Amino acid sequence: MTRFDSRGLPLSTTSDLAAERYRHGIDLLLSAWPGAAEVLEEAIAADPTFALAHAARARLHAIRSELAKAKARIATAEEIVARHGTERERSHVAVLSLAIHGQSAMALERALAHADTWPRDVLVLSLPLGAFGLFAFSGMANHDQARVDLCERHARHFDADDWWFLTYRGWSHAENGNVAHGRALTQRGYDLRRNNANAAHALSHALYEGGAHDEAERLIADWLPGYDRTGVLHGHIAWHSALGALERGDPEGALAIYAEHIQPSATAGMPVNVVSDTASFLWRLKAYGHNVPTGLWEDAAAYSENYFQKAGFAFADVHMALLAAATGDKAAVEERVKAQMALIESGALPAGPVVPAICRAALAFADEDYAACARILEPVAAEVVRIGGSGAQREMVEDMLLLALMRSGEAVKAGQLLDRRLHRRPSSRDTRWQGLLAA
Incomplete structure (x- = not known):
């Protein structure tokens, strides 16, 4: 009996439990929600020869900048998929491997080619998208437009209620200047799955780009308490709220948010977010004419020494x-x-x-x-x-x-x-x- 992922693509596993855990784990990964690592480990325990589960676990390690673990995991996936994977699965693992090994240009090329053949393979399609995706970090001057083009090229392959695709399609349009359309799409994705940090993040961006700063702050204040502090975007979404406080001239409120959610000792975020959020917040605080409390620059710099x-x-x-x-x-x-x-x-x-x-x-x-x-x-x-x-x-x-x-x-x-x-x-x-x- 063939088992399938959440978008109807066949999976090379003989275990119903492994397939179910994989589907759930991928949804958690794509929504930046806590628990993805544990759920994918359950998929691997149910079927240790399930290559795509190992590959997804490698992707999570890479997101956390745990590169040695990511490389070990993707090597396991490559070894397994070479023996009994389908063409789609071999390509899937190969794209993730290129990205994990820092071969970004080739990973982008292969991801786009993969998406042309298997557009509903959402883990691979997600790689070029987002603020930290392969397009954004390609050095391209037109990466905002490139994301829109990619989403529109494959939009016909996704259901109208696919919460993941709506979120990233909307974010792409909002970042590219079509803010009203982007906000509407992202709002729809957010409404379909509120336990989705990427949707809350994308919607806050759309509101920011539309000048709706008060709405963005209210959104975050309402949503963030339900997102566990171990979530990788917890600190970064709070950073948006801190910028809102600075925008309306409330440095004390902004600093309180920084202390509780953003500074290195308070966040479990991805290193790239922690370094950029701390540096840019403190820079803005000082540049806008406010005092940076003693030690905050030094604490941020000390954290960055590891990355x-x-x-x-x-x-x-x-x-x-x-x-x-x-x-x-x-x-x-x-x-x-x-x-x-x-x-x-x-x-x-x-x-x-x-x-x-x-x-x-x-x-x-x-x-x-x-x-x-x-x-x-x-x-x-x-x-x-x-x-x-x-x-x-x-x-x-x-x-x-x-x-x-x-x-x-x-x-x-x-x-x-x-x-x-x-x-x-x-x-x-x-x-x-x-x-x-x-x-």
Whole structure:
């Protein structure tokens, strides 16, 4: 008897329990919900020769930056699937293996080809999508559009009530500027499965991009208490709420959220989120004119010492440079920039020159050399999208340029940038800054 996954694709397992646990585990994984690892382990215990369960477990290890465990698990999956896997399963495992081994460009190419043949293989289809997906970290300037194109190409293969596809299709549209459509799709996905951190996260992004900051804060305040603190997105979703507090001029409230949910000692998030959320929140707090309590920069920098020490991951590089600049470690920034330049020369840093430029600009901003910061950032402002992440995350770099222009006396340029931002998305903070410029 053939067993199937949750989207009707056949599975090479003889165990009903293994298949059921796999379906449940994949849904937990795709919704960033606690318990996925344990449920997938139950699938493996029920059928130790179930290659896709081993592969999914490897994916979870990779999400947690547990690379040695991820590589061991995917090696097991590869060995099993070579002996008795189907063509689809062999391709599935191969794509995940490429991603786990850091061969991102090839993983993206193979994932897209796989999706053309098996579009309902959602674990593989998920790899190019999202703020931290293969498209976002490809160095492409048009990765927002590429995600939309991918979702629209395969939309006909998904049911109208597929909560996972609705969530990622909506998020892709909202990030690409079609905010109302993206919000409607994401809201539908959220309503279908509220126990879905990716949906709550995507909906908060859509609200943010639409200027509905109060709604985003209410959404998070209502939803977050039901999401266990061990969930990988718990701290990051709280980060969105902290940004909302800063937006409405409540630094004390923002710091309280940071202390309870975001700082390294309080979160079980993915390292890339912990490093970027701490660095960008503290940078915003100071840049917007508030005091950063003693020790917070140092605590964030101490956590980061265990991750991303090697240059080449553009999104992490930028935030590591922020931490180093804020804590006075100029040598660390210069060393990272030197390594980035070598990678660019060899073609091994797809995001290109914008990455060292942002790092140098962060150092200039920390030194209060605002004219130099603006001079570095202006020529590459249109290329910031290449570092990946979301629009909300990258906005920090635009803020850096805006504040550098304001503080170096470039009022006309700062005003033009503010006008463009307010046209794109209403912001009470930008309105306040516009008032300062006009005064």
